[in-house]
Amino acid sequence: MTTAPLDKPLSLGKTRLGHTTIFWIGFCVVIAVLAAAPLILSEFWRRFLTEVLIWGLLAMSSDLLIGYTGMISFGHSAFFGLGMYGAGAALLLVKPPNLWLAILFGLTGAAGAALFVAYFSTRLRDIYFAITTLIFSQIFYVVIFTWTSLTGGENGLIFTRPHLSIPFIYDARFTSTTMHWFVLAVVTASYLILRRVTQSPFGMVLQSIRENEPRTRAIGYPVARYKMMSVMLSGLFAGLAGVLYAVQNEFAAPNFVYFLTSGDTVIYNVIGGIGTLVGPIVGSGFFLLARELLARMFGEQFPYLIPLGMVFIVMIIFLPQGLLGFARRWLNR
Amino acid sequence: MDAVAQFFNAIPLDLIIIQTVNGIVTGMILALIASGLTLIFGIMDVVNFAHGELFMLGAYVGVVVVAATGSFWLALVGSALILAIIGAAMQILTLRPLIGRDPLNTILATFGISLVLQNYALWQFGPVSRKIPDPMSSSFTLFYLQYPWYRIFIAALSAAIIGGFYLFLKHGKFGIWIRATAQDRVMAQAMGIPVPLVHTGVFAIGSAMAAASGVLFAPTTGVDHTMGLDWVLKAFIVVVVGGMGNLGGSIAAAIFVSLLESYATIWLDPSQAVIVSFVVLILTLLFRPTGLFVPTPK
Numbered sequence: 001m002t003t004a005p006l007d008k009p010l011s012l013g014k015t016r017l018g019h020t021t022i023f024w025i026g027f028c029v030v031i032a033v034l035a036a037a038p039l040i041l042s043e044f045w046r047r048f049l050t051e052v053l054i055w056g057l058l059a060m061s062s063d064l065l066i067g068y069t070g071m072i073s074f075g076h077s078a079f080f081g082l083g084m085y086g087a088g089a090a091l092l093l094v095k096p097p098n099l100w101l102a103i104l105f106g107l108t109g110a111a112g113a114a115l116f117v118a119y120f121s122t123r124l125r126d127i128y129f130a131i132t133t134l135i136f137s138q139i140f141y142v143v144i145f146t147w148t149s150l151t152g153g154e155n156g157l158i159f160t161r162p163h164l165s166i167p168f169i170y171d172a173r174f175t176s177t178t179m180h181w182f183v184l185a186v187v188t189a190s191y192l193i194l195r196r197v198t199q200s201p202f203g204m205v206l207q208s209i210r211e212n213e214p215r216t217r218a219i220g221y222p223v224a225r226y227k228m229m230s231v232m233l234s235g236l237f238a239g240l241a242g243v244l245y246a247v248q249n250e251f252a253a254p255n256f257v258y259f260l261t262s263g264d265t266v267i268y269n270v271i272g273g274i275g276t277l278v279g280p281i282v283g284s285g286f287f288l289l290a291r292e293l294l295a296r297m298f299g300e301q302f303p304y305l306i307p308l309g310m311v312f313i314v315m316i317i318f319l320p321q322g323l324l325g326f327a328r329r330w331l332n333r
Numbered sequence: 334m335d336a337v338a339q340f341f342n343a344i345p346l347d348l349i350i351i352q353t354v355n356g357i358v359t360g361m362i363l364a365l366i367a368s369g370l371t372l373i374f375g376i377m378d379v380v381n382f383a384h385g386e387l388f389m390l391g392a393y394v395g396v397v398v399v400a401a402t403g404s405f406w407l408a409l410v411g412s413a414l415i416l417a418i419i420g421a422a423m424q425i426l427t428l429r430p431l432i433g434r435d436p437l438n439t440i441l442a443t444f445g446i447s448l449v450l451q452n453y454a455l456w457q458f459g460p461v462s463r464k465i466p467d468p469m470s471s472s473f474t475l476f477y478l479q480y481p482w483y484r485i486f487i488a489a490l491s492a493a494i495i496g497g498f499y500l501f502l503k504h505g506k507f508g509i510w511i512r513a514t515a516q517d518r519v520m521a522q523a524m525g526i527p528v529p530l531v532h533t534g535v536f537a538i539g540s541a542m543a544a545a546s547g548v549l550f551a552p553t554t555g556v557d558h559t560m561g562l563d564w565v566l567k568a569f570i571v572v573v574v575g576g577m578g579n580l581g582g583s584i585a586a587a588i589f590v591s592l593l594e595s596y597a598t599i600w601l602d603p604s605q606a607v608i609v610s611f612v613v614l615i616l617t618l619l620f621r622p623t624g625l626f627v628p629t630p631k
Binding site for chain 1: 378380427430431434436437438440441442444445446448449451452453455456562566569570572573577602604605607608611614615618619622
């Protein structure tokens with residue numbers, strides 16, 4: 001779905017157009033295709049595409065850590081979940097429900113979680129970072145799961161979707177098409193921001209931490225502070241994905257704070273290609289599509305994670321760069 | 334004076350003793366799992382994410398063998414052997430090609446394995462929890478409880494396995510190879526030690542220990558496909574708190590954390606008692622990131 005248009009600018013690469021021109025032409029083509037898609041697709045696939053974009057945003061946020069800072073986070077479900085519950089709090093407490101307030105609350109929740117996780121886990125490196133982020137996400141899971149009076153416990157929270165409103169200009173109910181466009185706009189903006197961040201001097205320092213942390217420290221960069229910033233930025237965008245998911249599905253559930261969500265995030269990254277930002281979106285599209293097709297072919301009960309898990313292992317061994325790995329340099333230029 | 338006496342009277346001494354016994358029993362099982370994890374980590378720099386799944390599969394193999402033969406001891410030995418073979422196959426197929434790559438790749442690969450194994454167990458055995466009947470039915474009286482001897486036996490057998498393993502590392506030929514490889518992989522290879530074989534062997538031993546603890550644990554509560562993640566998380570906490578790659582440290586930490594958790598269940602719901610071990614982890618990271626039970630690094 002999303003791969004086809006991305007190939008286009010690469011084949012143009014042999015002509016005399018400059019890199020920047022081709023990149024932005026390709027970018028516009030992809031956005032145009034994604035924006036036009038809900039007009040053609042059926043209701044089911046429209047929702048499916050929207051979900052791919054939301055999961056893609058979550059995976060893209062963790063790519064900032066995995067691909068650019070060289071730290072694997074197994075705890076992104078915490079940020080995602082706090083975004084969800086934050087949005088839920090705003091939608092339940094404030095009448096009438098307001099979309100922008102939901103985003104604000106969700107981002108605040110995710111930022112709080114990210115600050116907590118970042119403060120402790122960035123003291124550790126590599127594998128220990130991965131383990132501690134996992135354990136921290138389980139802390140949030142246990143708290144949310146057992147604090148029934150506040151979070152609804154196992155049942156989660158159910159709320160109604162706010163209106164899509166731009167103050168003084170526009171105010172209407174979300175349809176699945178406008179929902180898709182809204183998500184697309186948020187994801188696109190996030191991509192542009194994250195791309196800008198990774199190309200900024202700040203992003204360069206992050207990449208030098210990935211390549212050689214002791215040397216980066218020796219040059220005089222406050223590595224710990226950069227890592228914390230990176231985790232927090234990543235957590236903010238993960239929280240944004242959580243808000244979008246909550247608004248689309250009108251509920252928040254502790255399942256999404258559980259470790260499996262973080263695991264999926266890592267899988268999307270590895271399949272799509274780390275360090276590319278768009279790769280994770282492609283990865284989530286590939287994974288969710290494969291899951292859907294397997295369920296349609298072999299029935300809902302089919303343990304789709306067995307074949308997909310094997311694909312994942314094989315990709316780590318033979319294709320660690322992921323589906324978009326061949327275009328990594330090009331996309332980051 | 335009265336207040337002090339009241340305070341001491343309010344402490345439920347019998348409960349504390351019962352929970353101490355409980356904590357030591359779970360602590361020994363946890364120590365058995367964590368020492369396999371630490372061993373694999375210390376030798377190969379591989380954090381085995383699938384360790385909990387090996388524990389879970391070991392318990393399931395035990396369930397199957399007990400159902401077929403009715404013998405618990407056969408299940409214990411058989412499950413350890415089968416899981417050792419599975420572990421060795423896992424190492425050869427997925428981890429051997431990753432040697433020399435970024436260690437982060439191995440955590441991803443073992444994470445993939447854990448997904449496959451967990452979903453296999455769900456698919457094969459279904460979501461309903463299974464149980465192994467208690468191999469010993471006798472019990473003794475501990476205050477108002479009939480405490481099963483089996484639980485004491487678990488702790489003793491786990492301690493025996495760990496002790497035997499320690500002697501094997503200290504004096505066995507293969508154990509010496511393992512320690513040499515842990516110390517300096519390249520030098521060990523130069524001395525003629527078959528390092529790839531040591532890696533595979535260590536993985537097999539670690540898997541067998543996880544499987545044995547799975548079978549030992551199975552009669553106390555049920556066996557289901559999600560139990561792996563809970564235990565591997567606890568084992569991770571223990572390994573971090575005990576000091577990475579430090580065998581004695583992780584055993585001490587396993588007992589320490591389990592004791593704290595079982596004391597916490599006196600006042601808290603068991604699902605909330607987990608938070609205590611999280612707090613221990615956070616405090617360790619804050620004040621002693623190298624681990625609680627290791628000498629202070631110079």
